[in-house]
Amino acid sequence: MSSTALMTFKSHIDGKNADVAIYSDRIEWSRGRGVSGKKLTAGLLTGGASLLATGVRGSGAGTEMIPVKSITSVVTKRDGLMYTKVVVVASGNTIDFRVPHASAPGIKTLLTDLVLGKVPATEPAPPAPVHQAPAPTAAPPAGDPVVQLQQLAELRNAGILSEEEFTAKKAEILARM
Template sequence: MTSDIPLLQFKSHIAGKNATVQIFSDRVEWERPRGVSGGKLTAGLLTSGVSLLATGVRSGRAGTEMIPIKNISSVTTKRDGLRFTAVQVVTSGNTIDFRVGHNEARPIKDLLTELVLGSHPSQQASAASEPALASPAPEPPPAPASATSSLAADLEKLAELRERGILTDEEFAAQKSRLLGM
């Protein structure tokens, strides 16, 4: 069950337009409003409206877009000028830069990372609220070899996430310690 209440909402500069971005437990959505850009408005004022008459007032770059959380392969941040940081979201077929203030970037990256890893509380709550079809039989304890191979697979996945930039070294160490029971 997905919620229509965003976990986080912010304004971002995307591809030349300010957009309203909403992060849900299962997707990221944004909407760019239709309107006149600052550059187009300035050119219109400098040319006494001649450029606006020649090119038109409407902008065709309005629209909406959505990325499912399950399609996100990487989330990184990089400074973008004196006041902004770009939160870069990489999917299999697209890369989107959300340009936000420095103080907004870290919480956005952390939230997206938790959602990609499936460790955000909203995802745990939705999984727990799904009704069970039948009462499951108790699972037998796993064989030691199976537990070892599962642990190794989990550690390999964590290492891959660190290499792709989804986890920082500190986040990797914390998750590794949790897996190893330290």
């Protein structure tokens, strides 16, 4: 088994970030338990609605390894304004990796080359660029709905809130005006 990863990146799957490593002979991914700061902030701003939608439980925690020899297909699909899903189909399993648009072609090319038996460069490839969403600021004073709406839009644009969560919280803020 190879011990040096050719590429590492973070993938946002089902409301949690997964650490993904691609080796010459396998793909490994793992999701830890717990709640991120972004998820807590979104939960506070949406009155808990986003936490209810994505959950707080650690049942999604775990690891998985897929041997390159069992991969039958690698497909990319657009997933919103900022992300692309890299879908890895293997015998008996399918895993979606949600990554920024700019990272997807490099990930797909590396996986396709490995499946086709092309030997990657001896030096590990640089890690795929990771899009960092702007850090949400502290909740604005209750009397400033315009700032709350702006921050809510930032959370939606960063992919932290779904369109439904955004719409519900926006209606709540506008009702208080």
